[in-house]
Amino acid sequence: MDGEETRDPPSERAGLLERRVMEKGETTYRIVSKNVSEYHFIVPYDLSEEERAEVGQIFSVRDGSLTYLARVLDIEHSSNYDGHWDTTIKGTNFFDSDQIFNRVVAEPLGCVNEAGGFRKSRTLPTKFSPVKRAEKEQFRFLSQVMGDIEVGYLRNGSRLVEEIPVALHSQAMDHHMGVFATTGMGKSNFMKVFAASCMRLYVRGDSNFGLLIVDPHGEYLKGKGQIKGLTHLQKYRSGLACYSTDRQNASDPGVEELAISEEEIFPEDIALLYEWSPPQRDALDAISRIFDSRSWLEDIKTAEGMARMMQEGFKDSTVSVLVRRIKNELERNQYIKKRSSLANILANLKKGKVVLVDIPRMADRSELFLLSVISRYILDEYKKDPNEGESRKNCLITIEEAQRVLGAGSNTSRFESIAREGRKFGVGLCAITQQPKLIDKQLLSQFNTLVVMGLGDRNDRRQLEESAKQDLSSLDIEIQTLEKGEAVVSTLGIPFPVPARIHRYEDYLSRLEREAPERTARKGGFKPFLE
Amino acid sequence: MGEERRLSMVAELIRDHIHLEGIDQYLKSTGIKESDFVPIKPADFSGEIFAVDGSNAALCGWTTARVNLIRAGYAVYKGREWQRTAITFDDLFLADPLLCQSNFDPYLEHYFGLTGIDLQESDLDRLSSYYREMQEYLAINDALDHARPGDIILYDGSFEVFEPLRAVLSVIFHRASEREVALLAVSKSSSLSWGQEITLPFVQHTALAGSQLYPGQAWCLSLKDKNLAAGQGGWGGQSYVVCFCGQTSLAFRVDAPAYLSQDMVAILGNLAEHSCSAECMGYPHALFRAHRDIRITEQEAAGARERLLARLMETGMTLGQIRMLMLDYHDILEMKSRF
Numbered sequence: 001m002d003g004e005e006t007r008d009p010p011s012e013r014a015g016l017l018e019r020r021v022m023e024k025g026e027t028t029y030r031i032v033s034k035n036v037s038e039y040h041f042i043v044p045y046d047l048s049e050e051e052r053a054e055v056g057q058i059f060s061v062r063d064g065s066l067t068y069l070a071r072v073l074d075i076e077h078s079s080n081y082d083g084h085w086d087t088t089i090k091g092t093n094f095f096d097s098d099q100i101f102n103r104v105v106a107e108p109l110g111c112v113n114e115a116g117g118f119r120k121s122r123t124l125p126t127k128f129s130p131v132k133r134a135e136k137e138q139f140r141f142l143s144q145v146m147g148d149i150e151v152g153y154l155r156n157g158s159r160l161v162e163e164i165p166v167a168l169h170s171q172a173m174d175h176h177m178g179v180f181a182t183t184g185m186g187k188s189n190f191m192k193v194f195a196a197s198c199m200r201l202y203v204r205g206d207s208n209f210g211l212l213i214v215d216p217h218g219e220y221l222k223g224k225g226q227i228k229g230l231t232h233l234q235k236y237r238s239g240l241a242c243y244s245t246d247r248q249n250a251s252d253p254g255v256e257e258l259a260i261s262e263e264e265i266f267p268e269d270i271a272l273l274y275e276w277s278p279p280q281r282d283a284l285d286a287i288s289r290i291f292d293s294r295s296w297l298e299d300i301k302t303a304e305g306m307a308r309m310m311q312e313g314f315k316d317s318t319v320s321v322l323v324r325r326i327k328n329e330l331e332r333n334q335y336i337k338k339r340s341s342l343a344n345i346l347a348n349l350k351k352g353k354v355v356l357v358d359i360p361r362m363a364d365r366s367e368l369f370l371l372s373v374i375s376r377y378i379l380d381e382y383k384k385d386p387n388e389g390e391s392r393k394n395c396l397i398t399i400e401e402a403q404r405v406l407g408a409g410s411n412t413s414r415f416e417s418i419a420r421e422g423r424k425f426g427v428g429l430c431a432i433t434q435q436p437k438l439i440d441k442q443l444l445s446q447f448n449t450l451v452v453m454g455l456g457d458r459n460d461r462r463q464l465e466e467s468a469k470q471d472l473s474s475l476d477i478e479i480q481t482l483e484k485g486e487a488v489v490s491t492l493g494i495p496f497p498v499p500a501r502i503h504r505y506e507d508y509l510s511r512l513e514r515e516a517p518e519r520t521a522r523k524g525g526f527k528p529f530l531e
Numbered sequence: 532m533g534e535e536r537r538l539s540m541v542a543e544l545i546r547d548h549i550h551l552e553g554i555d556q557y558l559k560s561t562g563i564k565e566s567d568f569v570p571i572k573p574a575d576f577s578g579e580i581f582a583v584d585g586s587n588a589a590l591c592g593w594t595t596a597r598v599n600l601i602r603a604g605y606a607v608y609k610g611r612e613w614q615r616t617a618i619t620f621d622d623l624f625l626a627d628p629l630l631c632q633s634n635f636d637p638y639l640e641h642y643f644g645l646t647g648i649d650l651q652e653s654d655l656d657r658l659s660s661y662y663r664e665m666q667e668y669l670a671i672n673d674a675l676d677h678a679r680p681g682d683i684i685l686y687d688g689s690f691e692v693f694e695p696l697r698a699v700l701s702v703i704f705h706r707a708s709e710r711e712v713a714l715l716a717v718s719k720s721s722s723l724s725w726g727q728e729i730t731l732p733f734v735q736h737t738a739l740a741g742s743q744l745y746p747g748q749a750w751c752l753s754l755k756d757k758n759l760a761a762g763q764g765g766w767g768g769q770s771y772v773v774c775f776c777g778q779t780s781l782a783f784r785v786d787a788p789a790y791l792s793q794d795m796v797a798i799l800g801n802l803a804e805h806s807c808s809a810e811c812m813g814y815p816h817a818l819f820r821a822h823r824d825i826r827i828t829e830q831e832a833a834g835a836r837e838r839l840l841a842r843l844m845e846t847g848m849t850l851g852q853i854r855m856l857m858l859d860y861h862d863i864l865e866m867k868s869r870f
Contacts, residue, residue, distance in 0.1 A: 090809045095613070096820060
């Protein structure tokens with residue numbers, strides 16, 4: 001308003017006229033519609049790159065003492081003109097840029113009261129309430145509900161909110177976790193950041209669970225080239241226990257050569273390795289009935305052992321195939337020895353350490369076999385005494401390419417049983433996959449923590465949306481447009497799916513190495529430790 | 532078949548009324564010469580353009596009175612940039628002939644120093660229209676308070692107003708002249724006509740003639756001393772037909788007070804620069820915006836009607852009583868209900 005406008009004109013002094021003036025800038029960034037489950041507001045159509053609204057961005061709506069938060073689901077071209085007037089440029093151009101705008105469709109997340117308490121909203125903000133991009137003040141309440149395992153920073157659209165770390169809850173880990181992303185979106189980086197945070201918690205005495213990672217790609221131990229591994233985190237190295245099938249890696253100090261005792265292998269572990277005909281399958285099932293469970297691998301290879309099988313009615317050819325395959329596996333998997341690392345692995349997990357089993361160049365089936373043996377051992381041991389006391393930490397078992405063992409119709413009931421009943425005994429699964437559509441929907445619904453990092457396949461997204469505990473259906477476009485390293489994290493204890501940028505492991509590593517020892521994290525109330 | 536023939540006859544008649552076959556007859560009959568059309572060159576204009584408009588919507592009524600929602604105000608532009616829209620009146624008006632003086636007099640006296648204007652009018656719609664016009668003049672008056680010398684104020688309509696309110700216009704013209712503000716009225720529709728045997732639309736035919744004579748250019752035509760059926764005149768100014776934008780063949784009646792007669796081409800040049808928007812090409816853009824910002828939409832009127840009904844019922848009247856008293860039997864014939 002200019003100077004002329006501010007003086008009191010004679011017409012107003014009379015009191016007969018009640019002037020009301022609408023000025024520039026009053027029409028955008030205000031709630032204009034629509035209902036309790038969907039808010040609409042408008043923004044200028046020609047915003048600069050930095051100011052543009054983005055899908056996934058969270059805006060705050062101030063209305064009295066409440067601040068509503070809403071996440072952008074979609075952005076549409078729109079105008080105050082009926083029909084399609086605004087699609088045709090006639091004359092010199094449109095004059096009224098404030099009448100042509102972008103309509104932002106947003107999903108309400110909830111509202112924050114003046115005391116900083118957050119709750120879901122059962123009403124909608126007053127029409128024309130002002131809207132602005134949510135900043136750290138509006139997200140402050142999230143710090144109170146974040147967990148103790150830091151994985152990244154809150155992301156608002158493409159912008160980071162560095163003051164608000166995104167951290168998962170240790171207590172939620174036995175409720176299983178899923179990490180979903182297509183190739184190259186940062187699954188391995190996420191797992192390393194996750195493991196580093198777990199190592200840190202262990203060293204600081206705050207660990208609530210042991211983390212088992214079986215790494216068939218040999219990338220977690222020492223990394224590759226510029227990519228760092230978990231052993232590079234020297235400051236919290238004592239939170240990591242390493243086992244490797246690779247002789248060279250195992251020769252490093254702090255890395256133990258992996259060994260599995262023959263006694264610890266069950267016929268059902270062998271079953272994972274091959275496709276079996278029905279008679280062969282019957283023969284496998286009969287082994288535990290015919291032989292002593294501690295020596296069956298030795299016994300069946302002998303002439304007497306084969307004869308006992310045939311006495312049970314199995315054909316010579318069936319038994320021969322069975323024995324030949326068992327011999328092959330024993331020769332191929334050199335880590336099968338008289339001694340075993342499993343007790344040690346279990347002990348480290350119970351202490352709350354990160355246990356890395358490095359199995360570079362191992363074939364797909366052999367990896368599954370090994371994972372099967374270790375998982376069964378862990379579950380059985382945890383089952384033996386679920387109330388072992390406070391001293392025993394829970395355990396989270398990581399499965400890469402989880403669709404192999406958790407897919408509908410897969411014959412790997414062991415992993416399914418962990419997913420279904422592991423929580424009772426403190427054992428959780430961390431399923432990593434790029435194809436969640438192949439995972440059994442019922443199993444997926446057991447996963448209470450989802451880290452979604454960009455899925456192009458509509459069926460993958462739909463599978464997650466249909467199974468997730470929190471409603472992800474509205475985030476379809478956002479998940480589709482996530483960039484490398486970006487994620488949507490849905491977990492227990494955090495009231496809505498949180499957009500995050502996962503730390504780059506190498507950056508996180510150097511930050512942790514510089515971290516002051518006295519600034520410790522506490523359970524249930526993660527304190528950021530920024531420089 | 533008889534009906535078809537009749538329709539054909541009427542179609543022919545309409546064609547005779549609206550079609551212009553060549554401009555010779557038009558020029559001859561109206562006394563307009565080609566040279567009377569003056570091309571307008573769009574010019575940069577750094578001042579402000581105020582566009583005044585009003586709107587009214589009937590909310591309810593009975594045989595002797597009517598309640599209208601009336602709004603008046605103006606939009607302000609600087610160059611092509613909208614600056615603000617001021618609403619100077621936005622209220623209900625009870626149109627009752629016996630309350631007429633008390634409704635009008637305070638405004639007329641206070642703002643225009645006019646007393647004793649006789650506004651007795653029994654037609655309720657017309658009474659509402661007068662009130663709206665008065666509020667529009669008050670909006671012009673308010674715009675004059677905020678305008679600087681050289682600014683332009685546009686009024687949506689004509690200065691050819693009914694007799695009693697001409698005194699108001701006279702005061703406004705005087706103020707505008709004193710403040711060196713250009714005040715023009717732009718009519719979207721006009722009853723100006725020409726022709727001896729039948730009544731022909733003057734503004735539309737002038738637009739056709741102008742677009743033939745000055746294709747691709749803006750132009751204006753003064754109606755002074757031309758042979759056409761105009762209003763009664765005597766409102767203190769001069770009428771023009773103006774094409775504001777060469778990209779269209781649309782033309783409008785423009786009324787200007789006498790004090791502007793020497794500056795009209797320059798003023799219209801300033802307006803031409805701002806009459807070529809994509810939103811409403813050919814029409815001064817500020818008036819387009821004023822129309823949109825000030826209009827009372829159907830939804831608004833319906834909302835106001837509902838609120839008024841609720842208040843009526845709070846006074847103890849029943850819906851049945853209200854319906855009976857405000858019944859317009861046309862509504863029964865049309866099978867619709869106002870309330």
